[in-house]
Amino acid sequence: MTSAPAPSFNPGKGIGSPVGIALLGYGTVGSEVMRLMTEYADELEHRIGGPLEVRGVAVSDKSKPRPGVPDELLTDDAFSLVKRDDVDIVVEVIGGIDYPRKVVLAALKAGKSVVTANKALVAAHAAELADAADEANVDLYFEAAVAAAIPVVGPLRRSLAGDQIQSVMGIVNGTTNFILDAMDSSGAGYDESLAEATRLGYAEADPTADVEGHDAASKAAILASLAFHTRVTSDDVYCEGITNISAEDIRAAKQADHTIKLLAICEKITDSNGETAISVGVHPTLIPRSHPLAAVNKSFNAIFVEAEAAGRLMFYGNGAGGAPTASAVLGDVVGAARNKVHGGRAPGESTYANLPIADYGETPTRYHVDMEVEDRVGVLADLAQLFADRGISLRTIRQEESGEGARLIVVTHQARENALAATVEALKDNPAVKSINSVIRLERG
Amino acid sequence: MTSAPAPSFNPGKGIGSPVGIALLGYGTVGSEVMRLMTEYADELEHRIGGPLEVRGVAVSDKSKPRPGVPDELLTDDAFSLVKRDDVDIVVEVIGGIDYPRKVVLAALKAGKSVVTANKALVAAHAAELADAADEANVDLYFEAAVAAAIPVVGPLRRSLAGDQIQSVMGIVNGTTNFILDAMDSSGAGYDESLAEATRLGYAEADPTADVEGHDAASKAAILASLAFHTRVTSDDVYCEGITNISAEDIRAAKQADHTIKLLAICEKITDSNGETAISVGVHPTLIPRSHPLAAVNKSFNAIFVEAEAAGRLMFYGNGAGGAPTASAVLGDVVGAARNKVHGGRAPGESTYANLPIADYGETPTRYHVDMEVEDRVGVLADLAQLFADRGISLRTIRQEESGEGARLIVVTHQARENALAATVEALKDNPAVKSINSVIRLERG
Structure with a gap:
């Protein structure tokens, strides 16, 4: 399929050629993406202007049962799959960094648009991926990489493209929010609340990436890049987790009508030389109970944006989980597929401002x-x-x-x-x- | 300027030809749009890939002072302005229905993309405008028509395009929310709270359109159209305002740990024949204080969306005012301008589902x-x-x-x-x- 200039873009009124999908990964998110593509095939076809057709599903172990995937679609050779002529869009929901980086780069170089939910990959290698997408003139979408189903990448790239963003502050990790909320409502300590989160499936067996703030730091880097039109990677983010927060800290916060949240904070600051710079950090933060972010409980996420003209905005919802992540992935797939059918490209990386990253001490x-x-x-x-x-x-x-x-x-x-x-x-x-x-x-x- | 298929979309890396803007209306919103376009011209040029150039500002009375507009740009002939060859995008922020309808149709027919903030116009004539935009293969954007700066049209059209929306419920009128919030916090009656809203500039001299729910009904029609891929106009919306809400109603609600909000509610229902249909209504609604919408105070707006995969999402922010509305308008201008410079079209009207509108009794x-x-x-x-x-x-x-x-x-x-x-x-x-x-x-x- 070629990406031709479209004479008319009229979804639902005329149906175009099929759009070929390669799905990389079939875990919690991948299987939900497959389910939604199958169950709502007609709806998606109308919205895109052409049907989605899955060409293959790449997994590491072909012998494991994969309910929902016809056998002939399974492959353990992701590199061959992404290069197939009948594949237009590659959906990466594997996780990790090194391997998906290689496959995604191979896909982009082969002229395929890529949709990824991989925050660690995007936060570490955005520049390399964006350059490869630009070179091939294809799309790179990653709405699901930040706060899953909550639209925030799209709003920052498009809806707020006429405004000047001053700060983005968010609860972007559901595990730590669940733990802090449990401590706040029960008075329990950190260890006890982590154990409860693990028991209920809100924390992974190894919770390090969440509780140490690394997951939130990846999202902070992506948010800062989008908000300030500057390349920011996870290495630029000051990061402090929640493992030192005690029941006594929470009690003292409560007494002062505050609560403690793990926030990702991205802001424009004036440094000690009087220059504008970007500060990006993740750390436990005391916020007044009257602040909209204070009411974000359980494993919910929320992103709070301040912009010059728009003022204060908040986006709230499910920041993790198979279905919410798949919702964001499929929204991106529809976007990339519309561009394949009707022509055009989504706004790519925008780094013109190229602001310095402040030392966090500033x-x-x-x-x-x-x-x-x-x-x-x-x-x-x-x-x-x-x-x-x-x-x-x-x-x-x-x-x-x-x-x-x-x-x-x-x-x-x-x-x-x-x-x-x-x-x-x-x-x-x-x-x-x-x-x-x-x-x-x-x-x- | 022609809309050519772009070989490379790389904002900020190469600057293309200028994009000509016709601004129709220079009130609270129009003057803010002009200010932002002037003050942030460089930023916008980078984000678009070419500079915005204002070709003319159409007003009804040229003799009134218009700070921020060079005299030679002022005109009282909107119809000639929108047809000029050097105009690519027409921004309509006049208000009203009949006159803007004619000018916007003239602009679309002349092959210009249109950005409008006019909820009444879009809610009454979406089909006619969308058809004209399709015929001319241009964009019709109206993010600012619903809840001003809060991104909701974009998220519904794009981010949630892979999901199935079950309901959209929102506080979409700042005036009525201010009045109800004042009644709730002070115990005062409706008349007294309306008077306070008028004194503080939250209610217009003639508040009918707000307090009777008509403004919210226009927004409900737009939200329902987007959410359910069906043409819904303001005539399809059941509408009941807040003028009968008494201090005693609010007191009784408080006693039961509830609050009263004027909600626009759009949902898919199963009617008494077992058919899926759309129900759209605006009316005062009791909601528990624990509901996220209960915490939306003053003149703030919020839209609550339930989707099958995404779950519950909320978008919160300033739903009115010059600067917040201008933020949304400019976001749309950037989108339309990117398409002019780089090719492509925004997703247009999607009406394939064509669901019946239920009688509100159902x-x-x-x-x-x-x-x-x-x-x-x-x-x-x-x-x-x-x-x-x-x-x-x-x-x-x-x-x-x-x-x-x-x-x-x-x-x-x-x-x-x-x-x-x-x-x-x-x-x-x-x-x-x-x-x-x-x-x-x-x-x-």
């Missing part, structure tokens, strides 16, 4: 520091001086009795991350500070 | 009936029988003392609208019922 933030201190005259003044020395003013101070000493909870006004971190180091070295219970950032606002 | 819903009744033996049994006669079962019944009689609040289980409405008529005719205080539908779920 990021303006606020700290919530919870510590055990000696209970004697002059301690508060001494410790407050450590903040003042670095130009940091304090917003609230709360002191409580705690055993033989005192517990001191300090919330700062906004300052740069490196000044705040240096102050915490100075606090640790101060003999009046017995221990630092926790340091958590607050959403600036 | 809609399954639930009623909350608040009435004054006589306080004597047997009344409750008699009245309950009126529901039972029509096959309606009751979910909750609350009886309170009220003067010499009793106040009875009944919440039904789900039944068809016409059975519920007939029951209310029978209640009115029953001598034991002194008055019906209010009848409000509950969100089914």
Whole structure:
């Protein structure tokens, strides 16, 4: 099939040639994509202007039963499949980085459009993939890579293309949100809540990528690239997970009418040289209970966007799971297929702004520091001086009795991350500070 | 400029020919569109792949000062402007129906793509406009017509194009949401809250179109068309405004941990003949405070979508105002301009499903009936029988003392609208019922 300039684009009124699909991977997402393509074949044909026809399904082990796939479609040779002349669109739902990178590059080089749900791949190799797509003049779609069914890649690339985005802040990992929400509603500790998440299927056997924030960091890199028209990779993202969040942190947050969420925060900042730069980080964050993101519970995801003209927008929904991810994948397949039938290309990578990535120390933030201190005259003044020395003013101070000493909870006004971190180091070295219970950032606002 | 098949689509890497813009209307939205096009000309040029050039601004009165528009661009002859050879895209932000309809049709017939923010026009004449756009093979964009800056037209047309939408439910009118929210938080009555909305600029001098639900009905028609691939016009929408909502209704809702919102509800239903049909209505609706839409306060809008694979999604943001509307308009301008520079067309009208529009009496819903009744033996049994006669079962019944009689609040289980409405008529005719205080539908779920 060739991508011809279309004389008329009129879905449902005239049906064009079939669009050949190669499906790579047949796990939770792949099998749902297959089910939806089969069950709603007529609907999809009308929406595209031509039928989708699956040419092959590549799996690593052909001998495993694959319900929903006719035997003759199964192959363990993904490289041959993606190069077939009757394949127009390659759908990659394998996971991992190195192997899918090779297959996707082979597909793009063979002139096939690619739809991928692979956040790690896109966050690590967006530039290489985009260049290959440009060279072959084909589409590269990845809506499902960020927050599954929640439309956010499309809105950032298209709906908000006339606006200036100032920040994107999101709950983009369902596992950690489930854990933090469970801690918040039950008062349980981290280990207990993780165990519950695992038992209920919200956390994987090895939860590292989720709880350490790596999964959210991949999504943050993709969101920042789209929002700021700059290449941002997962290596550019400051990343801190939720493993140190204690039941006591959650309790203290509650007392102050706040909650703790793992946020991916992408924003334009002015660095200490007065230059505009991009700051991208993932870390536990205290947010007021009145903030729209505070109400995002269970394993739901939400993306909060601030733009100059649009103001504040929020996108909310299922950020993971087979069916929600397949919904986003199929939306992309319909887009790529429409372009094959009717001509045209989706907006590709946009990197013209090419803004510098700020060192995370340059990021303006606020700290919530919870510590055990000696209970004697002059301690508060001494410790407050450590903040003042670095130009940091304090917003609230709360002191409580705690055993033989005192517990001191300090919330700062906004300052740069490196000044705040240096102050915490100075606090640790101060003999009046017995221990630092926790340091958590607050959403600036 | 001709719309050529592009050899390479690479925004920001190569700059193409200019794209000529005709701006029709220079009110709150038009002037913001102009400001953003001027202020961010470089950004937009990179994102499109060519510069936007405003060829003319059509206004009804050329003598009025129009800050931001060079004199030589002003014209009062919109019809000549839209036909100019150097105009590629026509932006309609005039408002009204008859006059913009004529100009937009003239523009489409002259081969210009059109971006409009005009919900009334699109809801009344979508078919005629879409046919004209198809015939000329140009784009018709109207993201700003529903909920301004909130991306919803794009997500329904593209991101969710692989999914099956079951319902779309939204707060799509900021004026009525402001009034209902004010009533909810202050306990004030309707008139007082409307007066406050007018004073603060959230309601127009003549608020009829908002408070009677007509504005929401236009948006409901557009949403239903997109969600169900069927032509739905504002005439197909059942419409009931908020003018009868009393402080007492709000108080009673609060007591039951509910709130009242004016919702546009579009859903696929099974009618009494067992056929799938579309039900579209706008009416005040009781929703539990735990529902995501309950937290949408002030003049904010939100659209709640349920789809088979994606599950529940919500889109939230500013649903009105100059800048948010201009954001959506410019997003569409960028889309149409990309197509002019690089070739291709946006997905057009999709009406293949062509589902019947159900009579609103067929809609399954639930009623909350608040009435004054006589306080004597047997009344409750008699009245309950009126529901039972029509096959309606009751979910909750609350009886309170009220003067010499009793106040009875009944919440039904789900039944068809016409059975519920007939029951209310029978209640009115029953001598034991002194008055019906209010009848409000509950969100089914």
